[in-house]
Amino acid sequence: MKKLTYILFASVIILTGCSEDFELNDNDQNLNVQLLAGKYVAFTADGANVTIPDIDAEEGETGIELNVEVPTGSTSNVIVNFTFGGSAVFGTDFTVANATSSGGSVTIVPDPGDDPADLIDNVDIVVDLLTDNNQDGDKVLEVILSSASNADGSVLVGRGGTDLLKTAVINISDID
Numbered sequence: 694m695k696k697l698t699y700i701l702f703a704s705v706i707i708l709t710g711c712s713e714d715f716e717l718n719d720n721d722q723n724l725n726v727q728l729l730a731g732k733y734v735a736f737t738a739d740g741a742n743v744t745i746p747d748i749d750a751e752e753g754e755t756g757i758e759l760n761v762e763v764p765t766g767s768t769s770n771v772i773v774n775f776t777f778g779g780s781a782v783f784g785t786d787f788t789v790a791n792a793t794s795s796g797g798s799v800t801i802v803p804d805p806g807d808d809p810a811d812l813i814d815n816v817d818i819v820v821d822l823l824t825d826n827n828q829d830g831d832k833v834l835e836v837i838l839s840s841a842s843n844a845d846g847s848v849l850v851g852r853g854g855t856d857l858l859k860t861a862v863i864n865i866s867d868i869d
Contacts (some may be wrong), residue, residue: 732848733765733851734773734850736761743857743858753823756821761799761801766814773798773841774840775837776795778837781865787822789821825869830867832867835861836863838851
């Protein structure tokens with residue numbers, strides 16, 4: 694009986710100590726939870742990260758893969774358009790297959806054999822860095838997701854339709 698009384702007393706103490714209420718988006722508690730939109734495209738980031746680390750590379754490196762995903766999957770192809778920014782020059786400092794100096798597009802094709810628990814469809818934007826034989830200093834290449842669409846219409850760009858995970862940065866070291 695003493696043991697049961699002790700357990701009951703300890704339970705009451707523990708439960709009354711856990712009475713503080715928290716609300717979503719409560720600035721006093723430093724909570725800011727945002728509901729993400731259902732279907733969007735973004736660069737792939739580990740876990741809950743909202744940025745991807747810059748990629749450090751040298752002139753002449755090829756096959757740098759920037760993975761773009763539809764985290765909630767899609768029932769039809771998703772065409773993702775991208776542009777370039779930064780100081781690197783298309784055709785002189787880098788190339789991307791089927792792209793021009795103004796940008797390009799890739800298509801995310803849903804895998805019909807996907808396990809329903811794994812709905813993430815993705816594709817890589819592959820960047821090849823060129824050696825320009827000029828001592829012109831280091832360059833920066835930004836690959837920016839600009840728009841996306843599928844058979845249902847527009848698809849949001851960036852994690853949850855925000856600016857998060859819309860831009861990938863490659864720092865290019867001059868080796869000349």
